[in-house]
Amino acid sequence: MDSSTPRIEQQDTPQGRLFVVLGAWTAADLTPKPVWEALTAQLQQLGGDKSPGSWDLRQLEKLDHLGAQLLWNHWGHAWPAQLEVESSQRAVLETVARFPVTPAKPRKTNWAEPVILLGERALAFVDHLKSLVRLVGQLLLDVIRLAKRPHEGPWRDFSGHLYHIGATALPITALVGFLIGVVLAYLISQQLRQFGADAFIVNILGISLIRELGPVLAAILIAGRSGSAITAQIGVMRVTEELDAMRVMGIAKGFRLVMPRALALAVVMPLISVWTTLAALLGGMLASHAAMDVTPSFFINSLPDAVEVANLTLASAKSVVFGLLIVLVGCHYGLRVKPNTESLGQGTTASVVTSITVVILVDALFAVLFRNVGI
Template identity: 50%
Template sequence: MPQEIAPTLQFSHQPQPSVIVAGSWLVHALSPQATMHDISAQLNQAATRPELHWDLSQVTTLDHIGAQMLWRAWGRQRPKYVSIQPAHEGLFARLEAVSKILVPGPPKPRLTRTMQLGAKMLGLIQHLYSFTALLGQLMLDLFRFVRHPMKAPWKELSANVYHTGAQALGITALVGILIGVVLSYLSAQQLRTFGGDLYIVNILGMSIIRELGPMLAAILVAGRSGSAITAQLGVMRVTEELDAMRVMGIPHGFRLIMPKVLALAIAMPLLVIWTDIMALAGGMISAQALLGMSPEFFIYKLPEAVPLINFWIGLSKGVTFGILIALIACHYGLRIEPNTESLGRGTTSSVVVAITVVIIADAIYAIVFSKAGY
């Protein structure tokens, strides 16, 4: 086998400025560090002179690595003046074809603030349209439920009541007791200063039964049960279970959406009552420890301090909040795309939007019933 000639790169000025590439441009011939350093320096120098003529007729052997080095020195395109042996033409033809494929397209124009606002408004309109369609389908399913109660999904309904209501009793009780203790402690400090110890019953009763009880229960349910509903529907979307149900003729609304909405509409008022009781119990414990007020006196003064209409307002809030949380969770669950990234993003959006809507609904209740129950 003839001995391979080392790769060389020579500059010439006769008859015109040119670069003579010679020798064996194979990977093992170029791999020595000294050779690679010298060749790279010469290629970088030649790359700054576009008027040079490239003469590759004296290259004995050439592989993809050597051709790639020359191609990069040429700026990933053929020079204006180049002489290549026919045997090596195929390597540069492939590099030229690949370069055309990998050339990035023109950058996308950046959205202006007006365009971003318009995109967000279009997204909001799309959400409202889908939510309205979901609400209309729920009305049709409820009408079917009333007409044919024997065909209703009673097992799904009872299972959802258990998961969203019974299994949430522990966390709502804990949070309710702690909120009652904190609110009673802070109120007692101020009331003791002005000698109004008895008014702690009014403060605790009105704030817990009318506002804090429904709000605490709704926020906990939105974070616990709302996210679970969205994740459940999202996983069914990812695993194509929803498509399988549609193929089998099983309606999503009647079998999945309606039981969840009814379950939360039933469970939320019960959780509100449970949270009120636990919060008032925590307030009684704190009032007895700080003010010496007996639990019997606290319970005796409570009906007098808090009119009954506040209790019914709290229950109506529970029903409203439960329906809103279920609808929003189902809405985002059905919009999840069949990939895990969309599942996480949809679950997070569901919880955030549900809590925001609950606070807005509570503000509307406060305005509508501003003159009732005082």
């Protein structure tokens, strides 16, 4: 056994039993699991002895507060009748005795906690709803102001957002749309081939991509890509106190920050939706030709008869609503960011999750309300 291993030796003397504490009683020497378990077992055996005897700590190599606390707990938070220690060791023991460490009491379960938590969540939801309604009202007022005085509008910001939100998103939306079309065509072809209904793949792909998947897929991609960017941009302005500077200068936040983004996304979302739908139809057409020998010419000629124009109109209208919702949610969380980086990260995450959830919920609402349109 190493001489620095913490241990206790018992010696019988004419005055009674003597416990000699040896080794290094420090955090570094006590924390290894085998050492701690062996020493704890030895202390438990000593605890069962009704004649604790005398204690001698003068042969200790090292003693810190962890070792002193272990001894103090074994002594029952009271000094032994006979104790031989050095002055430095006594100082450590007196410090531990002066500031005792008591185990934390188990926390009692309160039946009212779930109710309180539910109330807090409800109040937080109402607060978010009030802020969002206020943001929508301010956006309407800003649009009216722009209609009255268009020469004062932030057109440079509007064109910049058109480029950053719309043009730069075209490659990724086309790629994802194309792959979704390929996957759908291959999966549908396996089912239609069993019934000899190869020609109906045009109907299924046309309705599903033009009416539902195209707009929703584009909205989800824009929510994750541009919605988070909107929240981060406005949140950084909060952290760097640019929003406070705008308020001091008398610059309206809604007119310069929210409205240009809302108008840009309302214009660009239908275009991105159509672009994504075309890429998905192209992928579906090529996959149909490879899997079911449906020629591209037949696919293109059959598509207008299989899908009415009302579906494209409905998809474009949904895209406008999706774009406005993404902007409102992104700006809402961006304006609520507190001036610290942790709040910025939390706001950006909440913005993306909320935007995607709202898009899916609104799409379900559109599907129910317009279930007889174009089908």
